[in-house]
Amino acid sequence: MIEKELWRIRGEIERIEAQLKSLERMVTYSSISIWIRVPETEPSPYPKIDFTPVLSTVATALIYIAYGLIFLVMVGSPLGLIAYGDYIIYRRVFGKRPQPSPQNISLRQP
Numbered sequence: 001m002i003e004k005e006l007w008r009i010r011g012e013i014e015r016i017e018a019q020l021k022s023l024e025r026m027v028t029y030s031s032i033s034i035w036i037r038v039p040e041t042e043p044s045p046y047p048k049i050d051f052t053p054v055l056s057t058v059a060t061a062l063i064y065i066a067y068g069l070i071f072l073v074m075v076g077s078p079l080g081l082i083a084y085g086d087y088i089i090y091r092r093v094f095g096k097r098p099q100p101s102p103q104n105i106s107l108r109q110p
Helices: 002-028 052-094
Strands: none
16 A cells, blocks of 8 residues: 555656656747837827928038138139239229319308
């Protein structure tokens, strides 16, 4: 009788060990799935404003203004020098305008 009980307990131990090994193998090959969600927040009562297009347009306008100023300096400087040279030649050829002398100025007295 003790022998039968030992055989029964031994069989139960072997069955539990086999079940434990089976569970360990299942754990080895198991996968875990995780779902991460962003918590839903209440919508803002204020509208969302995106300044990116505005800033891009302003940057483009400033670049074009800089290009225009550079162009004016590059083209305007030689033209200004030519105009100044023409003015000096004009002054030498035609002379200075006569300045009105104090004798030629008539003063009206009421």
